[in-house]
Amino acid sequence: MQDRTYTADAEPGDTVTVAGWAHEIRDLGGIAFLIVRDTTGKIQVKFEKDEMDDDLVETGTDVNRESVVKVSGDVEEEPRAPTDVEIVPDSVEVIAAAEPELPLDPSGKVDADLSTRLDNRTLDLRKDEQKAIFEIRAEILRSVREAFRELGSTEINTPKIVATGTEGGTELFPITYFGQEAFMNQSPQLFKQLMVGSGLERVFEIGPIFRAEEHNTPRHLNEATSIDFESAFFDYEDAMDACETVVKAAYEGVAENCQAELEALGYEEFEAPSGEFPRLTYEEAIERINATGALDDQLVWGDDLPTEGETALGDDVGSHYFITDWPSEIKPFYIKDHDDDPELSTGFDLMHPSMELVSGGQREHRYDRLVEGFEQQGLDPEAFDYYTKMFKYGMPPHAGWGLGGERLVMTMLGLENIREAVLFPRDRQRLSP
Ligand code: ATP
Ligand code: MG
DSSP, X not given: OTTBOOGGGOOTTOXXXXXXXXXXXXXXXXXXXXXXXETTEEEEEEEETTTSOHHHHHHHHSSOTTOXXXXXXXXXXOTTSTTSEEEEEEEEEEEEOOOSSOSSOTTSSSOOXXXXXXXXXXXXXXXXXXXXXXXHHHHHHHHHHHHHHHTTOEEOOOOSEESSOSSSSTTOEEEEETTEEEEEOSOSHHHHHHXXXXXXXXXXXXXXXXXXXXXXXXXXXXXXXXXXXXXXXXXXXXXXXXXXXXXXXXXXXXXXXXXXXXXXXXXXXXXXXXXXXXXXEHHHHHHHHHHHTOSSSOOOTTOOOOHHHHHHHHHHHOSOEEEEOOBXXXXXXXXXXXXXXXXXXXXXXXXXXXXXXXXXXXXXXXXXXXXXXXXXXXXXXXXXXXXXXXXXXXXXXXXXXXXXXXXXXXXXXXXXXXXXXXXXXXXXXXXXX
């Protein structure tokens, strides 16, 4: 429809054809209004019953809500209309009628539970607040891509069907690949590392990760979007700097380009984080958690941080922060240990006050140490030969990280459930739509 005008562009004096959804019909007796909604907003269409053709009035006022309509007419100024203008129609056409009963109310007047909303995402995303989340998600991805390019990295796409997982057989979804067992990849970790030894050196990938995690939480999905970065000749501090830059760029992009969407979500003010993200060592982190008194049992060196501990520390710090220098034991084997202390790893996490956003670190690039790591982990290095053998032919020191895309959207917008940040979430209960 080349001749279509967006409702937001209709100016008094114009003759336009708008097309969209019948948002609301208000019949006041002698006069009736049809509100047409499209992706840019809404416009009022006025029907004066005594003065207009009966068929025209009937078509425009008997239409079921949420039907797709096309309206042509003159735009006039009208201070009492919601957008200060209205269309006086000379034709109204119902292009696709909606049934009178809808599974959820796109005007938002009647609340629907999350499950009903996800079952009817098309209707759900006719609401400004829900649409806003995905406009913002798109802006976040645009801004991080731009930030990665400014960091001199190349976007890559690595396979999602793999013969072996990143960290062994746990949490993997098995599939059948021409009669052979294969898996959905849980992380691009090994492939992006292979690229730092290639001529590309510095890479990023935005793509799906698949995790067969059994638990059902508000912050885990079985298919998530991972924002990954890896660079040759970076140490773990360089990697943290890049991480901070990219996360801040996402906030800045939204602050600059998503005013209307933030308003739809009820924001009066939205501020990108300023100042450096504090970097706490794991040891400082457990001391601070213990000092809050939030946990029944005090944490000791070597413990992983329980969720309540992370929350208490997040409240205490009050901003994004890194946790560095984790015990080597609780970080994956491909993370390098500190040269002067093998008990300490160069692994780090970036935390939002409410949850983990990123895990990263400097990688083990020495062939012998890497193969030892596989063995210590109980993994057969032979199965990962495609990966380890490249470490024999000149693999530079390197570092990188993986950022959960949905967690970034969720924490930025204060969403209560990560499923709100995915169009069609995959979880224990949900495989369709
Ligand atoms: P968590 O401890 O919170 O389950 P993780 O440490 O297992 O996360 P990593 O393997 O470190 O996750 O993955 C890097 C990032 O990817 C995480 O910090 C998180 O933001 C995101 N992520 C990982 N697993 C999931 C998931 N199941 N659903 C959504 N995001 C995830
Ligand atoms: Mg992690």
